Amino acid sequence: MSAENAAVNFSELVNKNKQTLARLKESPRLLLHRRDGEDLVLTTAARAEQDRTVVSAATRMLSALARREPGSVQLLLDILPDAFPWVRFLPERDVHAFAVELVGTMRAADSVGNSAAVAQLLAAWQHTAEVHSDPELLSALTRDHDADYGPATDPRELG
Incomplete structure (x- = not known):
């Protein structure tokens, strides 16, 4: 089962x-x-510990790989689209930033035994890729907005 x-x-x-x-x-x-x-x-507690051991080992291996020669970083950049197909929508500089941030966050999260930050990082970068995948949305979010609509109304005054 x-x-x-x-x-x-x-x-x-x-x-x-x-x-x-x-x-x-x-x-x-x-x-x-x-x-x-x-x-x-x-x-079971034993299975949870096994899962943690596997994730920790994979994190340490990925981190060690990324810290090696410059060619290792390129290898990491080359395999990211296989692991995360949505990175194809990111600009090249953002793919590199994502790789660096992912490895660092995975190391830090492993050191405290809490993967929530890694999950948040992946979600944030995936959302960024989604924006880049939609030209209209990307344009709307990145263009300069010249219009100044003045100060915002305090929401407490609306009630």
Whole structure:
């Protein structure tokens, strides 16, 4: 059973906890659907530690690769479109900035054991690529706006 298929309602964990937890033997993760909140993922501590070890190892390898000879940076730049197809929409200087920022953020996030900053960085750069993929949107966001509409109204005054 794949992790994608191992899913139950949260109430099943509450009402049939032994049977539900037994499903972790079949799948590394169990998706718990909640009615009144964000879905949860349940896994064993050993599997969570394995995942962390793998991500940390990959981060250290990528970081070491990027710090080597200048040719290594070019290799990283060459493989980015395979990993993140949307980088094709970024200007060349932004692809380089993304690569440098990604490696640095991954190293920092690994050092504190929290990947939230990496996820945020990827989302932000992907949104930037989306803007570059749409010429009209890019033009609207990058053109000089000569019109001055004066000071903004304080939102508290609108209520």
